[in-house]
Amino acid sequence: MKSIMDFIKEEQRSYDEFPFTAIDALIFAEATYFQWEYILQNIWTSEWPYKTSDSLFLSDMPDTRDMPVFGQYTADTPKNTKMIDAMRANPRFGNVSISHFCARTDEHEQIQFAAMCFHLTDNLCYIAFRGTDGTWIGWKEDFQLSYRYPVSAQKEASRYISYLERELAPETHFFIGGHSKGGNLAIYSATGSTDAFKSRIRKIYSFDGPGFSFRLHDTDEYQKIAERVEHLVPQSSLVGMLLYSAPGTRFISNRNLWLVQHSPFTWDIDDDDFIYVSNLDHNAQARIAVIHSWLDDLSYEDRESFTEMLYKIGTSSGATNIFQPKVSWTKKMSYIIEATKAIDSKARSRIVETLRLLVLMSFQQRRL
Numbered sequence: 001m002k003s004i005m006d007f008i009k010e011e012q013r014s015y016d017e018f019p020f021t022a023i024d025a026l027i028f029a030e031a032t033y034f035q036w037e038y039i040l041q042n043i044w045t046s047e048w049p050y051k052t053s054d055s056l057f058l059s060d061m062p063d064t065r066d067m068p069v070f071g072q073y074t075a076d077t078p079k080n081t082k083m084i085d086a087m088r089a090n091p092r093f094g095n096v097s098i099s100h101f102c103a104r105t106d107e108h109e110q111i112q113f114a115a116m117c118f119h120l121t122d123n124l125c126y127i128a129f130r131g132t133d134g135t136w137i138g139w140k141e142d143f144q145l146s147y148r149y150p151v152s153a154q155k156e157a158s159r160y161i162s163y164l165e166r167e168l169a170p171e172t173h174f175f176i177g178g179h180s181k182g183g184n185l186a187i188y189s190a191t192g193s194t195d196a197f198k199s200r201i202r203k204i205y206s207f208d209g210p211g212f213s214f215r216l217h218d219t220d221e222y223q224k225i226a227e228r229v230e231h232l233v234p235q236s237s238l239v240g241m242l243l244y245s246a247p248g249t250r251f252i253s254n255r256n257l258w259l260v261q262h263s264p265f266t267w268d269i270d271d272d273d274f275i276y277v278s279n280l281d282h283n284a285q286a287r288i289a290v291i292h293s294w295l296d297d298l299s300y301e302d303r304e305s306f307t308e309m310l311y312k313i314g315t316s317s318g319a320t321n322i323f324q325p326k327v328s329w330t331k332k333m334s335y336i337i338e339a340t341k342a343i344d345s346k347a348r349s350r351i352v353e354t355l356r357l358l359v360l361m362s363f364q365q366r367r368l
Contacts, residue, residue, distance in 0.1 A: 001255070001268045001275070004030070005079075008086045008093065011272070015092070015120045020175060022230060023269055025126065025205045027093070028118050029179040030264050031084060032130040033074040036116060038067055040101040050102060050163055055119075058087055059094030073133040075323050079265050096120060100167070102160055105135055111152035112138030115160050115185075123171050127164065129157060129189075131180030131209075134323040136314045142181055142210070143307040146243060147300035149213055150188065153181065157189040165197045176204045179264060180239055183209020187229060187246075191222045198224055206231045208262055211245035213300075222246070234261035235277050236284040242291065251277050258284060 007023050039061055043050040064070055064081040074080040087093035096118050103114035114130035132138040144151045150158075164174075174197075178186045183206025190204045204225060216222055231249045233240035236258035240249070253268035253275040254261045261267075268275040280288075298306065314322075 001253070002271075003269065004264055004267065005083060005086065007269060008083065008090060012090055012092050014095070015124070018092075018272075020120055020124070020126070021272060022205060022232065022274065023272070024092075025128075025175060025177045025203075026179065026207050026232075026264050026267070027083070027087070028096075028126055028128050029131075029177050029182055029205070029207055030080070031087065032114060032116060032128045032178070032182065033080065033133060034070055034084065035072065036098070036101045036114075037103055038070055040098065040116075042101060042103050044102045044104045049166070050100075050160075053100040053167075055097050055099040057094065058096050058098060059089075059091075061088060073135065073321060073323065075134070075263060076265065077323075083265075100164065102156075103130075104156060105133075105137060107137045109152055110137060110141060110144070111156065112141055113153040113156045113185075115157065117164070117168075120175075123169070123173060124175075125168065125172055126175040126177065127161070127186075129176075129178035129182035129185040131178055131182035134321040136311060136320075136322065138181075139314065139322065140307060140311045143303070143310065145181075145184065145210055146213055146295060147303040147307075153185055154188045157185040158192045161189040161193050161197065165194065173200050173202055175202055177207065178205070178209065179207040180209060180262065183207050183231070183240075184212070187216070187222075188212075190225050190229075191216060191219070195224070201225060201228060204229045206240075207264065208233045208237055208240035210239055211241075211243035213243055215244050217244070217246035232274065233280075234267060235279075235281050236261050237280060238262070238284065238287060238291075241280065241284070241288045250274075251280055253277050258287070 004023060004027050008027060011018065040056055041051065041054045043053050045051050064085055071077040071080045098116055098118055100117045101114070102116070105112045112133060112135055116128055118126040118128060120126060132142050141151050141153055176186045176190050177183065186204050187206055187209070190198070190201055206229070209231070217226065226246065229246060229248070231240070231245055232252055233249055234254035235251045236254065237251070238258060239262055254266050255268070256266045295303070
C-alpha cells in the first residue's frame with residue numbers, strides 16, 4: 001500500500017502530461033495547514049476588496065529548517081514538514097505558484113479561516129481551504145457547525161470566492177477543495193457562488209469534511225454542482241460522517257485506528273488514485289449512530305451550551321495549541337477538573353455516557 005508521500009516522491013509529470021487528480025487535491029489541502037503568513041502576504045482585511053496579493057513558486061520557498069514555526073499548528077509537524085520539503089523538490093508541485101493567501105483567526109469574531117490559490121497551469125487554479133488547526137477557536141467553530149448556519153468561516157469562504165471571481169482572469173477554471181472543515185467550506189462556498197462562477201468549476205473535493213446542520217444537498221443551488229462534488233472519507237471516518245452530507249460518499253481503504261484515519265498520511269493509494277472500499281466499516285457506523293442519536297436529543301440551544309462548556313474546559317487547560325501543548329498534563333487536568341465543577345449533572349452525565357460508548361467501541365475494534 002502506498003501513501004500520499006509516495007505519490008509526492010514518485011509522480012513527477014506536469015499537469016499537462018498527467019492531469020490533476022484527487023490525490024493532488026488532498027496533498028495541496030494538507031499544505032494549507034502551514035503558517036503561510038510567514039512567507040506570503042495575508043490579503044485579509046475587513047474592508048472590501050482584500051489587499052493586493054503576492055505570489056511564490058513552491059520551489060522558491062525557504063527551507064523549513066529555517067522556519068521552525070512554519071508548521072506549528074499542523075496536527076503532525078514532522079510529517080508535514082517532510083511533505084512540504086518533498087513537494088518543493090518535485091517539479092509537479094514545485095512549479096506550482098501560490099497566491100491570494102487569506103487567513104483570519106479571531107476569538108472575538110469566533111473564526112478560524114484560511115484559504116489560498118495553487119496555480120497549476122496558466123488557466124487552471126486549485127482553491128484550497130484550510131481545515132481545523134491547533135487553535136481552540138478552530139475547534140469551537142467545528143462544534144458550531146451542528147447548530148449555527150452559517151458559521152463565520154463559511155461566510156468568509158463565500159467572500160473569498162466572490163473576490164477571486166473578480167480578481168482572476170475570466171478564462172481561469174477551478175478545482176475547489178479542503179480537508180476536514182476545509183471540505184465543508186469548499187462545498188458551502190461553491191454552492192453559494194454565482195452561476196457564472198459555478199460554470200468555471202471542474203470539481204469540488206471534501207476530504208473527510210463534516211456535513212451541515214440541515215440538508216444543504218436538497219437545495220436548488222447545490223444541485224447545480226452536485227455531479228462535481230467528491231466527498232471522500234476513510235473507511236472508519238468519524239468527522240466526515242457527522243451531520244448531513246450529500247449522498248454518494250466514497251470510502252478509502254485505511255488500516256489505522258479510527259481517530260488516526262482523519263490524517264491524510266494514512267489514506268491508502270494505488271499508483272494514481274485512492275484505493276476504495278464499498279462501505280463505511282460497521283464499527284464506524286455504530287459510532288456515528290451513537291453521536292447522531294445524542295445530537296438528536298439536543299436542541300440547538302443545548303448544542304451551543306455544550307460547545308461553550310467544552311471551549312471553557314479547553315481554554316482552561318492553559319494550552320494555546322492543541323497539537324503542541326506546552327503545559328504539563330498534570331496542570332492541565334487540574335484546570336479541566338475545576339472547570340467541570342460548573343457543569344450541571346445532566347450535561348456531565350450525557351458527556352460521560354457518550355464518551356463511555358465511544359471508548360468501548362474503540363476497545364472492541366482493537367480486538368478485531
